[in-house]
Amino acid sequence: MEVPRFWRETRARYNLEGVRCGNCEKVFFPPREVCPDCHRASIGRMEKFKLSGKGEVYSFSTIHSAPDYFKDEVPYIVALIKTDEGPMVTGQIVDWEDGEVQIGTRVESVFRKISEQGKHGIIQYGFKFKAVRRALK
Amino acid sequence: MRDVAVIGVGMTRFGELWDRSIRSMGIEAGLGAIQDAGIYSTDLEALYMGNMASGLLIKQEHLAPLIGDFVGMGKLHLPATRIEGADASGGLALRQAYIAVASGLHDIVLVGGVEKMTDVGDARATGIMASAADQEWETFHGATLPSLYAMMARRHIHEFGTTQGMLGSVAVTNHYHGSLNPMAQFQREITMEMALESGIMADPLRMFDCAPLSDGAATLILCPVSRAREFTDKPVKILGSGLATDSLALHDRETITSLAATRIAAQRAYKRAGITFRDVDLAEVHDSFTIGEIMAVEDLGFFESGKGGKAALDGELRIDGSMPINPSGGMKARGFPPGAAGIAQAVEIVHQLRGDADRRQVKDARIGLAQNVGGTGATTVVHIFEVI
Numbered sequence: 430m431e432v433p434r435f436w437r438e439t440r441a442r443y444n445l446e447g448v449r450c451g452n453c454e455k456v457f458f459p460p461r462e463v464c465p466d467c468h469r470a471s472i473g474r475m476e477k478f479k480l481s482g483k484g485e486v487y488s489f490s491t492i493h494s495a496p497d498y499f500k501d502e503v504p505y506i507v508a509l510i511k512t513d514e515g516p517m518v519t520g521q522i523v524d525w526e527d528g529e530v531q532i533g534t535r536v537e538s539v540f541r542k543i544s545e546q547g548k549h550g551i552i553q554y555g556f557k558f559k560a561v562r563r564a565l566k
Numbered sequence: 567m568r569d570v571a572v573i574g575v576g577m578t579r580f581g582e583l584w585d586r587s588i589r590s591m592g593i594e595a596g597l598g599a600i601q602d603a604g605i606y607s608t609d610l611e612a613l614y615m616g617n618m619a620s621g622l623l624i625k626q627e628h629l630a631p632l633i634g635d636f637v638g639m640g641k642l643h644l645p646a647t648r649i650e651g652a653d654a655s656g657g658l659a660l661r662q663a664y665i666a667v668a669s670g671l672h673d674i675v676l677v678g679g680v681e682k683m684t685d686v687g688d689a690r691a692t693g694i695m696a697s698a699a700d701q702e703w704e705t706f707h708g709a710t711l712p713s714l715y716a717m718m719a720r721r722h723i724h725e726f727g728t729t730q731g732m733l734g735s736v737a738v739t740n741h742y743h744g745s746l747n748p749m750a751q752f753q754r755e756i757t758m759e760m761a762l763e764s765g766i767m768a769d770p771l772r773m774f775d776c777a778p779l780s781d782g783a784a785t786l787i788l789c790p791v792s793r794a795r796e797f798t799d800k801p802v803k804i805l806g807s808g809l810a811t812d813s814l815a816l817h818d819r820e821t822i823t824s825l826a827a828t829r830i831a832a833q834r835a836y837k838r839a840g841i842t843f844r845d846v847d848l849a850e851v852h853d854s855f856t857i858g859e860i861m862a863v864e865d866l867g868f869f870e871s872g873k874g875g876k877a878a879l880d881g882e883l884r885i886d887g888s889m890p891i892n893p894s895g896g897m898k899a900r901g902f903p904p905g906a907a908g909i910a911q912a913v914e915i916v917h918q919l920r921g922d923a924d925r926r927q928v929k930d931a932r933i934g935l936a937q938n939v940g941g942t943g944a945t946t947v948v949h950i951f952e953v954i
């Protein structure tokens with residue numbers, strides 16, 4: 430992804446910053462300018478809203494066949510995360526062990542490298558998720 | 567609105583056609599349809615061309631006049647328009663051509679679909695297909711089209727008890743149908759063992775759950791029903807056309823075990839046609855992934871929600887089953903040039919309704935339906951056809 434295109438979305442990518450509709454209070458991620466329920470009543474009333482990064486796995490897939498820009502990562506898991514604040518978010522799950530990720534697994538967001546644009550290009554960072562494990566005594 | 571008929575069809579074989587360029591495929595399919603309709607190029611009044619990604623795939627945009635020119639229409643200066651809606655581009659182009667004829671704007675119209683996939687390698691092609699998803703918020707994170715369908719499949723398995731065997735039976739059935747179709751990319755049957763033991767693409771989807779990425783082109787000629795018998799004894803009327811859209815990203819949908827765009831496009835098409843799903847004798851549905859066919863037969867109303875997988879496993883979707891689906895072999899076996907897929911579906915329905923589908927002929931086929939999906943279901947186009 431080109432530098433400006435990546436840079437435009439860094440607030441949302443780095444901080445999981447979405448919006449909340451000032452009219453119906455529903456939360457959206459990625460940010461939207463207009464609430465799909467409230468339409469014009471929401472214009473100018475979509476307020477910044479940061480997700481906690483906590484949620485659970487709604488569905489997932491372990492990818493074995495990837496596009497060229499991700500092929501060094503295989504196998505990797507892409508998941509739909511139902512966040513505690515409501516929005517569903519697409520992201521990778523990292524640091525997983527076999528069988529650990531299931532529908533319903535609790536996860537939290539982590540800040541990680543997403544991809545590199547070749548040897549001389551920028552490195553793109555953003556959110557991924559990892560399973561919440563019970564603390565070891 | 568005038569009634570509209572299909573009076574001619576043409577297509578190339580689908581597959582890895584190393585020796586064929588986008589223009590040579592467009593010419594073969596276009597001339598095939600012109601010949602089938604018994605018209606002259608000079609009879610044509612407009613051209614519509616469905617194509618998903620020629621810019622990314624072969625760095626060629628501006629496709630409609632290019633193909634129009636090489637089909638021999640360059641000096642006619644015809645109105646020619648390219649239509650894009652990912653792998654629903656063909657169905658969308660058909661809808662535009664249908665509207666042009668129905669409205670009275672044009673009488674005889676050529677509508678084609680074409681894609682040249684295999685000039686790029688597999689990894690590149692996977693990335694280009696993923697451009698049908700949300701680049702900023704799905705693809706950026708590594709999602710591919712197979713993985714997005716895989717997440718739908720996993721939920722379908724979770725919510726309805728759909729099994730890998732049910733997914734596999736879609737592939738087995740469509741390869742069986744492909745074995746009866748001389749234009750199919752894959753003309754060999756596969757066994758359930760082969761399907762279940764094939765390599766994992768995006769778990770739980772395996773290689774045989776995914777359609778190939780193919781080269782190919784397909785074309786139709788449309789005209790008003792009132793003129794159709796000037797050209798053919800067996801015109802096929804377009805009874806209804808329905809188009810619906812949804813969020814590009816899966817994560818913005820209410821459910822991912824069903825495509826709202828398919829349900830709504832189907833309602834619109836049934837309403838326009840004045841029929842229900844019960845009147846449909848056969849269908850070509852979007853089986854770019856096996857789970858897509860299972861969701862389609864549910865969303866179109868043929869089977870209850872959650873029962874599509876069992877229907878596949880029980881053989882109901884075979885040409886001799888209770889609801890024949892993808893008699894051509896579908897995208898799975900006939901092949902899958904994304905921009906041509908929707909037109910190829912219509913070509914198959916026309917053959918079936920005319921009764922010239924040879925060994926794969928569905929008995930007593932009178933009404934057929936084609937369902938063409940873009941990406942993970944942000945676009946669905948449904949067309950209903952009847953032989954008259």
Ligand SMILES: [Zn+2]
Pocket residue numbers: 450451452453454455464465466467468471
């Ligand atoms: Zn609202």
